[in-house]
Amino acid sequence: MINYSFPLYRPPAEADNVILQATYGCSHNQCTFCSMYKTKKYQIREISDLFKDIDTLAALYPDANKVFLGDGDALSLPTEYMITVLQYLKRSFPRLSRVSVYATAQNVLEKSEEELRLLQANLLNLIYFGIETGNDGLLKKINKGVSAKQIIESLNKASAAKIKISATVILGIGGEEYTAEHIKDTAAIINASTINYLSTLQLGLENDVKERFLKCFEHFQMLNDYQILDEQKRFLELLHPVNKVIFRSNHASNALHLAGTLPKDTMRLLDEVKFALAIGERAFIPERFRGF
Numbered sequence: 592m593i594n595y596s597f598p599l600y601r602p603p604a605e606a607d608n609v610i611l612q613a614t615y616g617c618s619h620n621q622c623t624f625c626s627m628y629k630t631k632k633y634q635i636r637e638i639s640d641l642f643k644d645i646d647t648l649a650a651l652y653p654d655a656n657k658v659f660l661g662d663g664d665a666l667s668l669p670t671e672y673m674i675t676v677l678q679y680l681k682r683s684f685p686r687l688s689r690v691s692v693y694a695t696a697q698n699v700l701e702k703s704e705e706e707l708r709l710l711q712a713n714l715l716n717l718i719y720f721g722i723e724t725g726n727d728g729l730l731k732k733i734n735k736g737v738s739a740k741q742i743i744e745s746l747n748k749a750s751a752a753k754i755k756i757s758a759t760v761i762l763g764i765g766g767e768e769y770t771a772e773h774i775k776d777t778a779a780i781i782n783a784s785t786i787n788y789l790s791t792l793q794l795g796l797e798n799d800v801k802e803r804f805l806k807c808f809e810h811f812q813m814l815n816d817y818q819i820l821d822e823q824k825r826f827l828e829l830l831h832p833v834n835k836v837i838f839r840s841n842h843a844s845n846a847l848h849l850a851g852t853l854p855k856d857t858m859r860l861l862d863e864v865k866f867a868l869a870i871g872e873r874a875f876i877p878e879r880f881r882g883f
């Protein structure tokens with residue numbers, strides 16, 4: 592039996608894979624919109640406890656080939672610790688082909704290029720990375736702890752080590768006041784970075800973070816679904832990724848689900864957004880089925 596520490600989060604794409612908590616919480620834990628780890632103190636788990644969990648999981652799922660290492664930014668772990676865990680995973684799951692983690696720009700920048708290459712060679716080959724916004728003013732307001740320049744640097748550093756990147760952007764995070772800057776500067780980050788997957792979420796604020804988030808803005812006005820889709824449209828129009836990017840907007844928060852490959856499907860995706868804007872709420876996923 593695994594002693595998971597709850598709440599436990601993992602990316603939707605990891606739903607069918609083995610989940611193992613190497614840390615509890617998030618080492619940053621200060622983004623104003625995020626309530627995920629507010630109840631947890633960041634902690635690196637004893638490696639012997641991790642090995643026990645791996646033994647249990649390997650007995651339950653001997654054919655598993657993908658493992659997600661939680662919690663909020665497991666790339667914060669010391670490289671030596673990570674390599675030991677990755678090698679133990681490889682021995683325990685003979686068919687292992689991919690280990691993934693949530694990672695911050697800070698985590699990537701703290702590692703050397705050689706460390707990242709070593710992690711990749713030991714099957715840490717996918718990171719989930721929250722860009723949120725590319726606008727420096729908004730990055731400060733949401734307390735992301737990094738600048739747009741550092742985000743670009745970290746994405747390209749991970750990518751140079753052949754680690755795949757699944758990045759997320761939050762539509763609506765600048766409210767009405769900063770929507771133009773948010774979209775322009777976020778598209779600029781994507782266009783200057785090499786990423787493999789890109790998702791857009793839609794801002795939602797849990798009650799326990801709402802006050803803190805709003806306090807950092809003078810007059811924050813949440814965008815409605817029409818305004819969010821207008822952001823989605825402008826974002827897609829400005830995207831010119833340097834390589835092929837799998838694009839998804841299918842998070843539980845999204846009013847409209849989209850899926851395609853950029854740049855090949857850009858025009859089709861734009862047509863879908865324009866059609867939804869034209870017919871309005873009939874095209875939107877009802878709010879009762881949505882969450883952040």
Ligand code: SF4
Pocket residue numbers: 617618619620621622625626627628663664695721
């Ligand atoms: S780095 Fe990620 S998990 Fe940590 S507080 Fe920010 S959004 Fe939340």
